[in-house]
Amino acid sequence: MKMNDITGTVVAITGASSGIGEATARLLAEHGALVALGARRTDRLDSLVAEIVAGGGRAIACEVDVTSASTVVDFVARTVDAFGRLDVFVGNAGVSSLSPISELDTAGWSSMIDVNLRGVLNGIAAAMPVFQTQGRGHFVTTVSTSGIKIVPTQAVYAATKNAVRTLMEGLRQESTDGVLRTTSISPGYVQTELVDAIADVRIREAAQASMATMGIPAAAVARAIAFAIEQPHDVEIGDLTIRPTRQG
Template sequence: MVNPSEDARTSTKVVAITGAGTGIGAATAELLADHGHAVVLAARRAERLDEVAHRIHARGGRAVTVTADVSRYDDVVGLVDTAVGEFGRLDVLVSNAGISKIGPMADGDVRGWSAMIDVNLRGVLHGIAAAMPVFRRQGAGHFVTTLSTSGLKIVPQQGVYAATKNAVRTLLEALRQENTDGVVRTTGISPGMVATELGDSIDNDELRHEIRQNMADFGMPPEAVARAVAFAISQPADIEIGDITIRPTVQN
């Protein structure tokens, strides 16, 4: 079991972040690097990762990049292995990669549904499977996962997307209950509308325009969610921040 006093004295951590090329992932990487943490950035687009890493390095931070698709288990194992190989350990895995193929279920978008399941749900499971042995071996580790308020307030057009997020919410609670020895912590963060590129993955033209407009009108900056991640991982080892909901004050 982790000694809380020892953990509290360890102010810097090694944090791996998926979906780190843009939006919440990039903002989280930059904020945590500014706080002195070492970050391992993962996403499918290498050029976006390089841009984020360049900004971090320019400010004196520590960052390495890994091109990875979270729907592929071997890619996520590679992410974890890179963190341990570069920095000697992995303290936090932020599972942030996600896609949104929203639309009426009557459209029967089987391909879109499968893609969301692969990234939003299977990708998180891959992270748990890859990082858990490292966390148990170290005697400490923290899973931080981006969920969504779409899973808290169910609305039309977002049923399958919300289902993937609520499936992850369920597995995180089970994971928490399976690990009450103080070694592994879990945090689910449910953002409301955030101004990111998530809307770009929506195939329906009308819905994509609507989401983009909402993001422009009242979406939070990704840095707001990044601050929530920083808060969760800053707690001493005997404290677990299980759930955080963060949304614009004007969002219904």
């Protein structure tokens, strides 16, 4: 992949222990970015950091629960301590608890609200002061095509993702002073672990089957994220949708 020079760009990524976050960390580090990896599964993070460092890159791992504002603040602080600044914050952590609304999975609803929406807000709150002090910064957030085409069992999940889409557009409009860039990345079916925790067996197996038959690799989304990051600071990729060509 030919990419504009991102050598030395400091990128913090949540949800970096698997899927899109892991693929993004690998790709950016391969092209010279300095990456801080945040997730709850630190054993996976440690293995990924070791791999990146062995390949000549620079990376650190931090235990992060995006529903806890203090751990996200600590993540940003540790990134700045390690690399001297923060250029890009990739809010990628997400959960999917799919079911018909009539099943009243209130615990699943709360989890999606806390991770998918509140987690993004916590990332903004943690990184914004650093970006304002530096005079520039970039928020990249993983949204979803579920918020573009609403289908049964995905209503609450889509609602959290559309809330984030609205949030990012509002932030963009408030940030015309040249300090911030915002990018929303909306993936379709991607080969990740996102649906593996769905409690309803039939819904889980159907989602897994769709991923297996048409899901694109997480590396494809990582390339989209890299494309947004590599643009000059006066160029903003505001909203980017990436899906399998077979997805309806």
